[in-house]
Amino acid sequence: MNLFPESIKIGGINHKVEYSNKFSIGSTSVGFYYTSQHKIKILKSYSDINLSIQRIHETLLHEIIHGIDHIYCGSSIDEENNIVERLSVAFYSVLSTIDLYLKNNNFPKSIFINGINYKIICPYTFEDSINELNSAVNYESSEIYLSNCNSEGIYSPSFIKTEFLWCLLYIIIKDYAIEDDSIKSVDQSFANGLYQVIVDNDLNRLFLEGNKNRK
Numbered sequence: 001m002n003l004f005p006e007s008i009k010i011g012g013i014n015h016k017v018e019y020s021n022k023f024s025i026g027s028t029s030v031g032f033y034y035t036s037q038h039k040i041k042i043l044k045s046y047s048d049i050n051l052s053i054q055r056i057h058e059t060l061l062h063e064i065i066h067g068i069d070h071i072y073c074g075s076s077i078d079e080e081n082n083i084v085e086r087l088s089v090a091f092y093s094v095l096s097t098i099d100l101y102l103k104n105n106n107f108p109k110s111i112f113i114n115g116i117n118y119k120i121i122c123p124y125t126f127e128d129s130i131n132e133l134n135s136a137v138n139y140e141s142s143e144i145y146l147s148n149c150n151s152e153g154i155y156s157p158s159f160i161k162t163e164f165l166w167c168l169l170y171i172i173i174k175d176y177a178i179e180d181d182s183i184k185s186v187d188q189s190f191a192n193g194l195y196q197v198i199v200d201n202d203l204n205r206l207f208l209e210g211n212k213n214r215k
Contacts, residue, residue: 003053003210008060009200010067011193013038017060021045031059033066040067053210054096061095061207062088064197072193090114090172095198096207102161102199107146113168114175116142122160123148135163137170158195165198166191 008015017040030043030051040063044051051059065084069077077083090113094100098111111118118137124145126133136145144167149155169191198204 001206001209003206003213004056005060005201005206008040008064008067008197010064010197011071013071015040015067017042019044019056030055031063033063033070035070040064053213054092057096057207057210058088058092061092061203064203065091065194068190068193068197072189077190086176087172090176091168091194092207094168095204096211099208100164100198100204102164102195102204103202105157107164111144111168113171116175118142118144118171120144120146120164122146134160135167137167139171139174158199161199162191162195165195169194 004017004019006017008017015038019042021044030046032041033039034041040060042056042059042063044056062084065088069075069084094111094113098108100111101107107120107122110120119142121143122145124147126136126145126147134147134149137143138145144164146160146164146167148160166188169187173187
């Protein structure tokens with residue numbers, strides 16, 4: 001498997017990914033997302049030191065999240081408080097260590113996030129009073145509930161998988177103290193975009209494979 005993909009599909013757009021050993025003089029960034037050019041540029045070394053595969057992958061995910069925000073959310077995620085960095089670090093820690101089974105009908109039995117093991121209960125039948133829910137997180141008991149069909153009784157694997165990512169987003173917002181107002185207006189759109197990008201580009205497998213090569 002090529003650990004350094006040369007193209008990433010975000011929405012319906014293929015983004016070229018370029019890897020460089022040097023950016024412009026004075027730059028302290030290790031990655032860029034070019035909105036108008038649909039291009040991502042990643043630094044592979046910094047100050048003559050080769051960056052690890054894991055650092056390159058986390059940077060790639062960081063720039064992909066900028067792309068998701070731009071294409072799916074209309075560039076609505078607040079740039080303050082390093083929100084994109086927090087999201088990329090958190091989601092990379094999950095995607096590089098746990099097989100989420102996003103490309104089939106299975107789910108992991110549990111998921112370890114920020115020191116807490118969350119039990120995944122699927123299928124889960126919600127009470128009548130909240131039967132419009134398709135997923136929920138019980139933060140106190142560390143449980144994730146997922147229905148096996150949408151509110152209209154229709155089973156859709158991709159829909160439920162997106163709900164799963166929405167639950168992960170909720171946990172990450174709580175655990176990493178990201179202000180709700182910064183992302184709550186785009187959370188479902190973000191989850192939709194994240195699902196598309198992970199599945200279409202097989203990012204979960206890419207990051208798992210890259211993590212096996214940790215030195």
